[in-house]
Amino acid sequence: MPQLFKPSANTLAKLSVILAGLLPVVVLYAGVTVSRSPYNTKVDIPIDQPIPFSHQHHAYELGIDCRYCHTTVEKTAIAGVPPTETCMSCHSQIWTNSPLLEPVRKSYETGLPIAFADGSPGWTKVNAVPDFVYFDHSIHIDRGINCNVCHGPVNKMQITWKGNDFQMRWCLECHREPEKYLYTDAANPNLSGREQVFNLYMKLQEGAKLTQREYNMLYKNEFRYSPNTKEIEEGKALVKKYGVTKESNVDCYTCHH
Ligand code: HEC
Ligand code: HEC
Numbered sequence: 421m422p423q424l425f426k427p428s429a430n431t432l433a434k435l436s437v438i439l440a441g442l443l444p445v446v447v448l449y450a451g452v453t454v455s456r457s458p459y460n461t462k463v464d465i466p467i468d469q470p471i472p473f474s475h476q477h478h479a480y481e482l483g484i485d486c487r488y489c490h491t492t493v494e495k496t497a498i499a500g501v502p503p504t505e506t507c508m509s510c511h512s513q514i515w516t517n518s519p520l521l522e523p524v525r526k527s528y529e530t531g532l533p534i535a536f537a538d539g540s541p542g543w544t545k546v547n548a549v550p551d552f553v554y555f556d557h558s559i560h561i562d563r564g565i566n567c568n569v570c571h572g573p574v575n576k577m578q579i580t581w582k583g584n585d586f587q588m589r590w591c592l593e594c595h596r597e598p599e600k601y602l603y604t605d606a607a608n609p610n611l612s613g614r615e616q617v618f619n620l621y622m623k624l625q626e627g628a629k630l631t632q633r634e635y636n637m638l639y640k641n642e643f644r645y646s647p648n649t650k651e652i653e654e655g656k657a658l659v660k661k662y663g664v665t666k667e668s669n670v671d672c673y674t675c676h677h
């Protein structure tokens with residue numbers, strides 16, 4: 421009987437069986453890679469806005485406190501984005517003819533929200549967690565966690581981008597080991613955690629000396645910082661002081677209820 425398959429075809433058949441076996445793994449891996457890439461989560465990519473609002477200009481160079489515009493951040497779950505009136509408190513007097521500020525003036529005149537030139541509503545959301553996740557700003561600020569730890573180097577952004585992916589494992593990394601993230605400003609030990617958050621931006625603007633850790637919190641990814649033994653000891657003392665219960669902090673109910 422003549423051979424139906426040549427040896428080379430046999431090898432090919434074997435190879436395709438192996439490949440088929442690997443396929444689910446490859447697809448799964450590709451899926452995971454895509455869902456974590458900056459494209460999907462838009463991390464580090466400036467988001468198009470109706471007005472090129474610069475945090476570098478306003479928060480860093482002019483030194484306007486975050487709370488002037490994000491008025492509820494230390495008291496409630498949400499930080500809030502400022503209404504047109506907040507911009508007009510300055511821009512009815514300065515830069516009044518800037519074409520960049522036309523959407524602000526239009527909104528002020530019409531009473532409608534700030535919008536893109538084509539009329540679609542503005543301030544595109546940069547950061548969000550899904551509806552089934554509960555998040556609260558006030559408790560994090562109260563524990564002295566700087567905005568930049570979660571949002572990236574906001575005070576350096578010309579156009580705002582998302583600093584972290586806000587996936588569950590990211591939240592849990594800090595909830596599991598809060599002692600690695602809690603800290604006290606040694607130069608201002610009497611400030612509360614909350615005061616310390618905003619004071620750090622003032623120190624930066626005034627050109628005060630920053631510790632390596634503070635520099636890291638403001639500019640680098642805090643999650644790649646390895647605190648030394650002394651810093652971890654300090655963190656543990658703060659865990660006690662604040663009464664952080666690590667068990668309930670990783671409890672599903674804390675974030676999903
Ligand atoms: C003069 C007003 C003003 C000040 C001061 C200000 N912001 Fe903002 N912020 C805005 C506006 C307007 C937006 C919406 C447009 C944008 O995303 O850039 C915004 C957006 C943001 C966002 C993204 C919101 C989203 O859609 O997810 C973050 C995070 C943020 N600000 C953090 C800060 C921090 C941290 C500070 C202080 C260091 C600060 N802001 C100071 C006006 C301000
Ligand atoms: C406390 C005062 C103050 C507030 C509040 C404020 N700004 Fe400004 N803004 C300034 C000053 C001062 C400048 C000019 C900075 C410079 O060029 O040195 C400026 C510049 C700008 C520019 C650049 C204008 C140009 O033609 O280059 C834009 C855009 C802008 N602001 C948008 C906003 C928006 C949007 C808001 C509200 C969310 C806002 N500002 C709130 C003070 C303010």
Ligand code: HEC
Pocket residue numbers: 486490493497498499500501547548549550555557560561565566567568569570571586617
């Ligand atoms: C522990 C991490 C964390 C810290 C610290 C933090 N944020 Fe946020 N922020 C978030 C998350 C998560 C969201 C998305 C919330 C949502 O979708 O409900 C968010 C959303 C925002 C928004 C969009 C509007 C809103 O309220 O949802 C603004 C503005 C903002 N943060 C500003 C700030 C400022 C200003 C600070 C510091 C004073 C700060 N954040 C500190 C995690 C943080």
Ligand code: HEC
Pocket residue numbers: 549553554555556559560563565569570586587590591592594595598601662663664665669674675
């Ligand atoms: C850098 C550290 C850090 C990160 C990142 C972080 N948290 Fe927290 N979170 C804390 C600390 C510290 C507390 C306070 C725990 C306590 O005192 O018991 C807390 C408390 C909470 C609480 C309890 C609020 C309450 O009222 O009891 C919720 C909900 C929460 N975080 C959600 C989140 C979510 C969702 C994320 C991710 C999007 C997140 N956190 C990211 C440190 C962090």
Ligand code: HEC
Pocket residue numbers: 549550553586587588591592595669670671672673674675676
């Ligand atoms: C510190 C806050 C926090 C805690 C605690 C937490 N989650 Fe989540 N969870 C999140 C966030 C944030 C997301 C959204 C992630 C995203 O947008 O991709 C999420 C998403 C999910 C999802 C959707 C699938 C996914 O991975 O995105 C499931 C299911 C889930 N959580 C289950 C749980 C269970 C079960 C527990 C307890 C063992 C738990 N979570 C504890 C913050 C938390």
